[in-house]
Amino acid sequence: MIQERYLNALVLFGLIAVPLYAMATEELFTITLATRAVILALAAVGLNLALGLGGLVSFGHATFFGIGGYTMGVLAYHAQTYTALDLGLFTIEGTKSMPIIWLVAIILSSLVAVVIGMLSLRTSGVYFIMITLAFGQMFFFFTISWAAYGGEDGLSIYVRNGFPGLNTLVPIQFYGICFVILCAVLFLNARLAKSPFGLALNAARQTPMRTQTVGLDPTRLKLVAFVISGAITGLAGALFADLNRFVSPTMFSWQFSGEIMLFIILGGVGRLFGPVIGAVIFVTLEHFLGEITDFWHIYLGVILVIIVLFARGGIVGLLSGRGGGHD
Amino acid sequence: MTDLVLETRGITKSFGALKASDSIDFDLRPGEIHAIIGPNGAGKSTLIKQISGELRPDAGQVFLAGTDVTQQTTRARARAGLGRTFQISELAMEDTVLQNAVLGALGASGSVWRFLKPVLSDAELVTRAEEALDRVGLLDARNQRTAELSHGQRRQLEVAVALTLRPKVFVMDEPMAGLGAEGSLTMTRFLDGLRSEAPILLVEHDMDAVFALADRISVLVYGRLIATGTVDEIRSNAEVREAYLGEDA
Structure with missing residues (x-):
């Protein structure tokens, strides 16, 4: 048994050491894998805020991931084709600047999360799952038919977007950006969980009736959590698109919503590093088992069944000995 | 009348054919403990939920410190000074x-x-x-x-x-529920002192506690308040004895 914070430190150490080692030995593909793991972890950290703290089983977080992705795709596409983006009332220039793309991705994801959240939070339980899923599917099919930006085929961006002072085409530098963002979001997430908002949200999940009788609005608390959650996953989407220099409707697929939920369950629901550990394990298995067999998901399924049956607190709960976890 | 801390006028609530609250007039004065007693299924919890805002009455009004709060949410009533405890603990x-x-x-x-x-x-x-x-x-x-x-x-x-x-008023749903004899006694002493801070609407099954604490008692049977009075008046009320307290009370 090791304490949760030592486990977390160990994970952070691994996320620093492995890419550095890969750089020294010039195994660039390992750095790309690590970048993929870190970005997927970020997407799942976003969902974990809604799912773990707020108890909101969103099966539509791919929506925000995709919005982040298409924000990058559309802005970069207009920049690389030197065309203006016509928004009806006015036109704007595209951009190849990561910070601007991130900001737009965060704002757009938040706005969509407000709308989806306000409608979805009128329901709960299985209906909440279904309605969030439905929104994701709407975006999925919309982008498939969105011919201006590649439709079903997606959209390729030839050169990775830039970050002031860095060469983002060097794998380790782009990894550094993603890693720092993940750390910053984890830090904010840890603070948020202990804040007045975090306390109230936690209570809204566990005992909405009590929350109301002390004068707080559980639905509004959950909505704000949902919006922050969507914004983080949206930011991850923008980074993911930049990693692949490609966006396609699959970013909106319900399978992706399921995958990031799987990371959380694997790692530990509501645990700060649960989604990070889940994503790292997923990407590792995907790579190594994927080399052996195309049907590697079977093994993933077995692991998932074992975790759900015997370790409800996920891997973090299992290793730190603080079992339990919640639904 | 305006110095009533809590008042219901003609509160009525039906669930299908069942009238859980039948035109209930209830009030709570400053500094008092007003207990509501009644057999299981009499509608005590339904009444409390309408006062706290978890249920909306079909008819009638709820006043908190003279203000009509009938249409207000639980949240708004809490902010207006209603402090509620639950029969089954609602805690994180x-x-x-x-x-x-x-x-x-x-x-x-x-x-x-x-x-x-x-x-x-x-x-x-x-x-x-x-x-x-x-x-x-x-x-x-x-x-x-x-x-x-x-x-x-x-x-x-x-x-x-x-x-x-x-809060300006406490609404307590069976605070003694499941407490042992000693626990009940401690809680009784505590509530006794509390009434000077804010009056208490007390729903309770523990008759020793009710008789020790209450300034007034209302008896609820099948959704109707059949009597309201002091401890002695309620003890000697024939209708109440028949409906609820039994001969040995």
């Missing part, structure tokens, strides 16, 4: 005792829209929460997880959370 079981009490303090006085500063570093909220815990005798247990508390301690925490609100 994964959280510590202190966190539960701080939640009450936060709802009553703090801003919940603060995202980065630890809530337990807010001295004002923590002081308010610890004062309430101290009063019910739970201060020593403040760092325990609520799930680890005994049943009796959870009942105490229920009351402590309501205390953090510093």
